[in-house]
Amino acid sequence: MVAMVSAALLVGGCAKEGETKTVVVTESAEPVQNDVISSIKSQAKPLKTVDPTQPMDDLQPLKSMIGDARYVGLGENTHGSSEIFTMKFRLVKYLVTELGFTNFGMEEDWGSGLKLNEYIQTGKGNPREFLNLLYPTDEIVAMIDWMKEYNADPSNKRKIQFIGLDIKSLDQGVYQQVTDYVKRHYPDMLAEVELNYKELRLSTGSLQDYMKLSPEVRERFKGNAEKVVRLLEEKTKQADKKAETTELIWAKGTATAIRNFTSMLIPDDYPSMIKLHEQYMADQAMWAGEALNGKTMIWAHNTHVAKGIVDKELYPDAFGNFLKQRLGDQYIIMGSTTSEGDYTLFSEYNPEGNSKVSTAKIPQDVNSSNYMLGKVSPEMYLLDARHLEGPAKQWIGEKRPLLALGGQLLPNKPVYFDATLQEQFDILFHIRKTSPSHMK
Numbered sequence: 001m002v003a004m005v006s007a008a009l010l011v012g013g014c015a016k017e018g019e020t021k022t023v024v025v026t027e028s029a030e031p032v033q034n035d036v037i038s039s040i041k042s043q044a045k046p047l048k049t050v051d052p053t054q055p056m057d058d059l060q061p062l063k064s065m066i067g068d069a070r071y072v073g074l075g076e077n078t079h080g081s082s083e084i085f086t087m088k089f090r091l092v093k094y095l096v097t098e099l100g101f102t103n104f105g106m107e108e109d110w111g112s113g114l115k116l117n118e119y120i121q122t123g124k125g126n127p128r129e130f131l132n133l134l135y136p137t138d139e140i141v142a143m144i145d146w147m148k149e150y151n152a153d154p155s156n157k158r159k160i161q162f163i164g165l166d167i168k169s170l171d172q173g174v175y176q177q178v179t180d181y182v183k184r185h186y187p188d189m190l191a192e193v194e195l196n197y198k199e200l201r202l203s204t205g206s207l208q209d210y211m212k213l214s215p216e217v218r219e220r221f222k223g224n225a226e227k228v229v230r231l232l233e234e235k236t237k238q239a240d241k242k243a244e245t246t247e248l249i250w251a252k253g254t255a256t257a258i259r260n261f262t263s264m265l266i267p268d269d270y271p272s273m274i275k276l277h278e279q280y281m282a283d284q285a286m287w288a289g290e291a292l293n294g295k296t297m298i299w300a301h302n303t304h305v306a307k308g309i310v311d312k313e314l315y316p317d318a319f320g321n322f323l324k325q326r327l328g329d330q331y332i333i334m335g336s337t338t339s340e341g342d343y344t345l346f347s348e349y350n351p352e353g354n355s356k357v358s359t360a361k362i363p364q365d366v367n368s369s370n371y372m373l374g375k376v377s378p379e380m381y382l383l384d385a386r387h388l389e390g391p392a393k394q395w396i397g398e399k400r401p402l403l404a405l406g407g408q409l410l411p412n413k414p415v416y417f418d419a420t421l422q423e424q425f426d427i428l429f430h431i432r433k434t435s436p437s438h439m440k
Contacts, residue, residue, distance in 0.1 A: 032391075037375050039392035044381035047429065050086040052093050052146070059094045065384050065427050066099065066332050070289055073298045073305030073320055075335040075425070077370075078362075078405040080344025081434040084336050085139035087380075088299065091334070091429075092143060095297055096150065096160060102294035104147070105163040105285045107304060108132060110257040111171040113164020114250075120147040120162055128440070134344060134357070134407050138438040163288045165281045165298070165319075167261040170204035174254055178228065181251035186235050193231065196224040200262070208351050210265055222262040229255045249291045257284065275317040278304070282322035298323075302335045303404050306424040310404050310417050335425035337403070338362060339374025341434040346408040359436040360409070365416050368401035379432040385422050396422045 045061040048054070066072060074091055076084045095101040106113065108131065115130040127144045128136045144162075151159045175197050182190050200221045203210055210218075232252050236244070260280040267273045281304070289296040300319075303310045307324035309317070323331045340362050347358035365371060372395070373383075385396055401416035402424070409415070421428065 033372065033375070035391045036372060036395045039388075039390040039395075040373070040376045040383065043388055043392055044376060044378075044383050046378045047087070047380035047382060047431075050083045050090065050380070050431070052086060052089040052143070056090065056094050056098070059090065059098075059382075061382055061384075062091075062094065062427075063099065065382075066095075067329075069330050069332040070295045071285065071298065071323060071327055071331040072101070072296075073300070073323070073331065073333040075300065075302035075305045075333065077302045077336055077338060077403050078343040078345075078434075079134040079301060079407045080137075080359075080437045081338060081341070081431075082137075082139055082437045083431045083434045084338065085137060085143075085437055087336070087429060087431060089139065089143040089146070092297055092299075093146065095295075100158070100295055101297050102158045103161050103163060103288040103292050103296040105165045105288050105296055105298045106135075107166055107281075107300035108135065108164040109166050109168055109170070110164040110254065110284070111169070111174040113162055114173055114177055114254070116144060116164070117162035120144060120151050120160060123148055123152075134346070134437070134439070136439060137344075138440070158294065161288065161292050161294070163284065163292075165284045165300070167257055167264060167277070167280060167284075168207050170201075170258060170261055172201060174204075174258060175201045177254040178232075178251050178258070181247055182232075185248075189231055189235065193228050196227050197258075200224055200258075204258075204261060206351065207265070215266075215268070218262065218266055222259070222266060225255075225259040225262045229259050253284075253287055253291060256287070260284075271316050274315065278315070278317045278319040279322055281319040282326070285319070285323060286326070301404070301406065302424070303406075305333050306335065307331075307333050307426075308419065308423040310402065310419050310424060312417075314413075332426045333424070334427040334429065335421075337370050337373050337428060337430045338434045339370045339430075339432050340364070342436050343405060343434065344436040344439060345405070349408045357439055362405070362434070363403070363415050365401050365403075368403060368416055369419075369421055370401075370403045373428075373430045374432045376430070381430055383428045383430065385425050385428055396420075 048058045072095060074088050112130050112132055115125055116127055119125050119127050128141050131140060147160045150156055179193055182193050232255055236248060264273060264276040264280060285296060285298050298305055303315050304318055305320040306318055307320050309321060320333055342359050342361050344357060344359055346355050348356040388396055397420060399418050399420045402419040403416055405415055
């Protein structure tokens with residue numbers, strides 16, 4: 001159970017490093033493929049560059065594609081592709097500067113999000129040290145630095161807020177966020193809050209260790225976390241919701257994230273636990289949009305942000321699916337695809353540290369959606385999966401292999417999954433060839 005959870009939180013897949021999977025296509029299929037390629041090409045919107053410093057006129061089609069949606073999921077089909085990351089940086093910049101998005105939710109732990117949010121507001125700390133797994137890259141750090149510069153500009157009245165959507169672990173800073181607020185504003189209940197968190201805060205640094213606790217202890221910790229949420233609600237219930245301070249909003253949101261962590265790890269069966277994990281990530285994305293009152297970007301793996309289910313074994317539920325059910329057209333999913341190249345991954349992963357990072361080739365499958373999209377010129381483009389016509393419309397509604405590479409290649413686990421692009425994404429951006437992200 002513990003090993004499966006660790007694998008899922010990395011979004012794993014399987015193949016030997018450097019291995020390519022090739023399937024022969026019969027000649028009789030080629031005319032049909034050519035029709036599909038031509039149809040996609042005629043409806044694709046070319047992308048000029050992945051460079052976030054360049055003009056964004058090629059991204060203007062997104063204005064009508066996204067419309068008035070208040071939540072946009074930004075997917076990645078690997079956790080280690082440089083061009084995917086820099087294109088997503090461009091998309092974030094466009095969403096902020098052109099469409100008024102201000103909340104940035106990332107597949108990062110809540111505690112890391114608190115530190116990164118403080119960094120983009122004040123410049124305190126080193127963002128590379130706050131990012132986890134395969135995210136401490138030059139590409140992502142550059143984006144976070146741009147957020148800091150954007151917030152420092154007094155002409156930008158609405159500031160970007162950084163939210164860590166995940167709850168794989170809770171560090172001491174998470175508890176400090178709550179207790180510091182209580183100490184400043186409600187010192188009479190500080191002792192009770194600290195008592196409820198006393199043992200819990202020593203146990204949540206590692207999901208693997210927390211799952212080894214007895215069911216009775218986990219139930220008690222859940223009850224303690226719920227008490228703090230109730231205490232904050234009772235103390236502040238007289239306050240006008242519209243008049244709540246940012247400090248209070250974050251304290252209540254953080255207490256809820258702590259409760260969610262303890263609730264997520266009550267079930268002993270994997271499907272129930274992972275369902276709660278994804279449900280709470282969706283809850284925390286919606287909290288950002290509602291409590292922080294702004295349009296919300298969501299940066300995560302395709303498998304998480306998709307409106308359907310890609311990997312039915314590791315992720316029988318996905319938070320994008322929950323968001324789509326709740327928000328409908330207010331949630332737009334922009335998935336990413338690539339066809340060839342190399343990417344960064346863990347060759348060895350140890351949750352306690354000392355993991356080894358390497359690179360590998362993108363596995364190939366000529367029957368896959370990725371392969372077909374890679375045959376289209378230009379090499380980079382946007383595609384609105386909802387409004388295609390002709391052969392492209394039929395093709396995008398058919399089930400075929402879709403690449404989903406996670407942080408590590410796992411034995412006997414696939415990297416291609418039968419999926420219908422139209423059922424997974426509203427918009428696609430395709431980059432034919434990608435290279436490994438840059439980690440120091």
